[in-house]
Amino acid sequence: MRLDVVSIFPDYLAPLDLSLIGKARRDGLLDLHVHDLRDFTHDRHRTVDDTPYGGGAGMVMKPQPWSEALDHVLAQGKSIDATGRRRVPTLIVPGPGGEPFTQAIARELADEPWLAFACGRYEGIDERVYEWAGERMPVRVLSLGDYVLNGGEVAVLAMVEAIARLLPGVIGNAESLVEESHEDGLLEYPVYTKPATWDGREVPEVLLGGNHAAIATWRHQQRVERTAARRPDLLPPAAATSALGELEER
Numbered sequence: 489m490r491l492d493v494v495s496i497f498p499d500y501l502a503p504l505d506l507s508l509i510g511k512a513r514r515d516g517l518l519d520l521h522v523h524d525l526r527d528f529t530h531d532r533h534r535t536v537d538d539t540p541y542g543g544g545a546g547m548v549m550k551p552q553p554w555s556e557a558l559d560h561v562l563a564q565g566k567s568i569d570a571t572g573r574r575r576v577p578t579l580i581v582p583g584p585g586g587e588p589f590t591q592a593i594a595r596e597l598a599d600e601p602w603l604a605f606a607c608g609r610y611e612g613i614d615e616r617v618y619e620w621a622g623e624r625m626p627v628r629v630l631s632l633g634d635y636v637l638n639g640g641e642v643a644v645l646a647m648v649e650a651i652a653r654l655l656p657g658v659i660g661n662a663e664s665l666v667e668e669s670h671e672d673g674l675l676e677y678p679v680y681t682k683p684a685t686w687d688g689r690e691v692p693e694v695l696l697g698g699n700h701a702a703i704a705t706w707r708h709q710q711r712v713e714r715t716a717a718r719r720p721d722l723l724p725p726a727a728a729t730s731a732l733g734e735l736e737e738r
């Protein structure tokens with residue numbers, strides 16, 4: 489998978505050299521290119537922002553550096569795919585006003601050969617850039633959650649990690665992807681390791697017995713209870729009510 493990231497803080501993306509994502513890059517599974525938006529400005533101060541039309545607080549990112557930066561990214565797709573079309577990336581613009589980024593979207597994006605990310609800062613990017621980009625490639629505005637970050641870079645770190653770990657060969661133990669939170673709509677069960685007693689606290693008896701059916705039942709029950717307690721919005725309304733009722737009866 490090829491990834492292009494455009495940002496005024498390329499150094500923010502340095503952690504993508506570390507850990508499993510860094511190894512995936514070294515193994516050739518991820519081809520990551522980070523571009524400095526200021527390289528696409530033409531004035532002495534390398535200006536990327538200006539005051540908003542209509543007034544209001546803060547600054548808005550100018551359209552011209554973005555179109556040049558994205559043209560530069562598009563020019564990397566010279567290779568022709570099997571159907572003879574020129575390949576273009578899907579452009580992802582992280583922002584608090586986007587569609588929520590979920591595990592299902594991470595899975596969809598993990599199937600794509602090429603993703604580009606545009607990291608906005610300040611009050612955002614001039615709206616005409618979204619139109620311009622949408623005429624050239626699919627564009628998705630995605631939000632990490634209902635809170636505001638200072639820019640898209642931290643969101644890109646999170647999204648790239650969520651997407652890249654789904655690529656074949658990135659995670660050594662593919663089984664660990666199956667039983668995760670958000671893969672099947674339930675949160676994960678609690679996990680324990682040795683010693684069996686620590687700080688006077690015991691590991692649940694059922695996990696020590698080797699009865700695999702009993703362990704599976706216990707784990708499923710824990711997942712339902714946890715989901716009902718922490719994320720009732722993930723459960724169908726009736727299931728949430730009954731699981732919480734069971735919890736309260738204890």
Ligand code: ADE
Nearest residue numbers: 582583584631632637643
């Ligand atoms: N940029 C600023 N806030 C953000 C958020 N919540 N998600 C994604 N990108 C953002």
